[in-house]
Amino acid sequence: MPQDHYADIRGLHLFADMSDEHFAQLFRGAYVQNFPPHIDLIHEGEPSDFLHIVLSGAVDLYSTWNTRETSMATIRPISTFILAATIKDAPYLMSARTIEKSRIALVPSQDVRAIFGVDDAFARAIVSELAQCYRSVIKAQKNLKLRSSLERLANYLLRQQLRAGGGAEFELDFEKRRLATVLGMTPENLSRAFKSLNAYGVVVEGNRIRITDQDDLTRFAKPDPLIDDFST
Amino acid sequence: MPQDHYADIRGLHLFADMSDEHFAQLFRGAYVQNFPPHIDLIHEGEPSDFLHIVLSGAVDLYSTWNTRETSMATIRPISTFILAATIKDAPYLMSARTIEKSRIALVPSQDVRAIFGVDDAFARAIVSELAQCYRSVIKAQKNLKLRSSLERLANYLLRQQLRAGGGAEFELDFEKRRLATVLGMTPENLSRAFKSLNAYGVVVEGNRIRITDQDDLTRFAKPDPLIDDFST
DNA sequence: GCAAGGTCTTGACATTTTTCAAGCGAGCGC
DNA sequence: GCGCTCGCTTGAAAAATGTCAAGACCTTGC
Numbered sequence: 322m323p324q325d326h327y328a329d330i331r332g333l334h335l336f337a338d339m340s341d342e343h344f345a346q347l348f349r350g351a352y353v354q355n356f357p358p359h360i361d362l363i364h365e366g367e368p369s370d371f372l373h374i375v376l377s378g379a380v381d382l383y384s385t386w387n388t389r390e391t392s393m394a395t396i397r398p399i400s401t402f403i404l405a406a407t408i409k410d411a412p413y414l415m416s417a418r419t420i421e422k423s424r425i426a427l428v429p430s431q432d433v434r435a436i437f438g439v440d441d442a443f444a445r446a447i448v449s450e451l452a453q454c455y456r457s458v459i460k461a462q463k464n465l466k467l468r469s470s471l472e473r474l475a476n477y478l479l480r481q482q483l484r485a486g487g488g489a490e491f492e493l494d495f496e497k498r499r500l501a502t503v504l505g506m507t508p509e510n511l512s513r514a515f516k517s518l519n520a521y522g523v524v525v526e527g528n529r530i531r532i533t534d535q536d537d538l539t540r541f542a543k544p545d546p547l548i549d550d551f552s553t
Numbered sequence: 554m555p556q557d558h559y560a561d562i563r564g565l566h567l568f569a570d571m572s573d574e575h576f577a578q579l580f581r582g583a584y585v586q587n588f589p590p591h592i593d594l595i596h597e598g599e600p601s602d603f604l605h606i607v608l609s610g611a612v613d614l615y616s617t618w619n620t621r622e623t624s625m626a627t628i629r630p631i632s633t634f635i636l637a638a639t640i641k642d643a644p645y646l647m648s649a650r651t652i653e654k655s656r657i658a659l660v661p662s663q664d665v666r667a668i669f670g671v672d673d674a675f676a677r678a679i680v681s682e683l684a685q686c687y688r689s690v691i692k693a694q695k696n697l698k699l700r701s702s703l704e705r706l707a708n709y710l711l712r713q714q715l716r717a718g719g720g721a722e723f724e725l726d727f728e729k730r731r732l733a734t735v736l737g738m739t740p741e742n743l744s745r746a747f748k749s750l751n752a753y754g755v756v757v758e759g760n761r762i763r764i765t766d767q768d769d770l771t772r773f774a775k776p777d778p779l780i781d782d783f784s785t
Numbered sequence: 786g787c788a789a790g791g792t793c794t795t796g797a798c799a800t801t802t803t804t805c806a807a808g809c810g811a812g813c814g815c
Numbered sequence: 816g817c818g819c820t821c822g823c824t825t826g827a828a829a830a831a832t833g834t835c836a837a838g839a840c841c842t843t844g845c
Contacts (some may be wrong), residue, residue: 384695384699391699393695405684414779415691444677444680447680448683455687458690459647462694463646466616467616467618469802470801498666498822507804508822508823509803509805509824510802510803513802513824543619545618547597548648553643703831720794728792728793729792729793730793741832741834742832743793748794790841791837791841792841794839794840795838798834798835798836800834801832802831805827806826806827807842809823809824811839812820813819813820
């Protein structure tokens with residue numbers, strides 16, 4: 322693997338504390354590849370041959386069943402995905418495709434497992450990472466089971482607003498049709514949901530969102546740190 | 554903590570590989586308590602003071618938001634819960650209550666974190682446990698997002714049938730009102746869903762289920778190992 | 786035995802969500 | 816520029832799901 326991304330990857334919490342030697346060993350067999358948009362990287366059910374690290378671009382984790390498809394998560398730089406499958410040496414539960422042009426590092430799963438076996442700091446970092454992932458999915462599930470689609474959209478907007486800096490105006494960071502399946506609804510329904518949120522001070526212009534009445538929207542959305550705060 | 558449950562707990566994958574000394578240290582401050590049914594054990598948002606181990610009985614993990622409540626998972630002996638919150642020293646994301654009379658071991662979270670810091674085998678066992686938990690929640694989320702409530706019920710029945718030994722007749726292992734929220738629907742809707750499944754060879758008599766046409770139900774449910782197989 | 790409280794079921798109705806079909810509009814290649 | 820594709824929106828109708836109210840049934844305590 323070329324040197325230019327070593328520092329970025331080394332800075333990830335997951336790899337920060339491991340020994341230099343093990344880090345070098347881990348990435349000896351790794352390589353970096355560029356992918357165009359909308360390329361399938363992995364498919365659910367396959368054995369997990371590589372741990373993936375998104376260096377730039379964005380990746381969509383999605384799942385299918387019986388003609389239906391849904392988006393499970395979006396991976397943005399710099400972070401890894403399918404760590405759990407890699408560690409357990411189990412088949413992928415989700416498929417992955419690039420959303421945009423992306424640069425991705427591929428680390429052979431067997432190397433990850435080997436280094437996991439010998440590097441204690443790495444093992445502990447994995448615990449931390451997996452606990453974080455677990456809690457994120459729990460929050461997503463609470464979001465799904467406890468809220469209507471309109472409430473999910475309202476809370477999504479508040480989260481996205483915060484991520485974008487907190488200003489009254491911000492951009493959606495991916496297309497609405499994908500946002501719809503992320504939120505667990507159809508594109509048509511999302512369109513109507515945006516319209517309904519007009520009443521709470523949300524103005525939509527293409528991908529641009531303006532929140533004209535922050536309090537009103539917040540009162541409706543009732544955000545909850547135990548669902549919406551990604552950091553805890 | 555009394556001796557009588559040491560062996561059971563020691564046999565858990567999570568504690569099987571750690572040193573005797575650390576195991577003893579870990580459970581020095583632990584204690585076992587009996588709880589009647591329907592007792593709240595912990596509440597979401599609280600700091601995670603204890604790792605819980607269900608020794609007998611059953612525990613319901615549930616969450617609430619804005620007057621709504623939903624059941625997230627059922628914990629049966631012998632297993633632990635809220636490991637992720639304990640390790641991260643973060644607030645609980647879910648509440649827990651006993652379903653039946655239960656015997657539960659409580660291990661101070663700070664001891665778990667301390668031993669996690671010094672026992673490498675324990676740290677690796679936690680990785681394995683968390684990876685398993687993570688994958689379970691992902692499956693639950695796929696189940697929720699990709700299937701209708703009728704399909705979720707049909708697949709639940711097939712899973713439950715398998716857990717009960719695979720015979721054509723078996724018992725539901727908890728009350729229907731809880732099953733409803735586990736499956737993400739209302740009790741009324743569950744009642745109607747059971748009725749609809751008559752058409753696919755499901756006969757309900759109280760808590761007793763009889764599957765008269767296995768193939769027909771399976772054809773409708775379309776079970777998928779990447780959603781329904783809890784072991785992988 | 787009987788009353789009380791709970792679950793479960795049922796029916797009627799409201800709401801939410803999806804489906805299908807059509808039209809709009811921005812971006813792209815020729 | 817023109818026509819095309821594709822994403823987005825809109826409307827109407829259907830399906831799925833939730834709500835409310837009432838009653839059946841069961842268990843439990845007295």
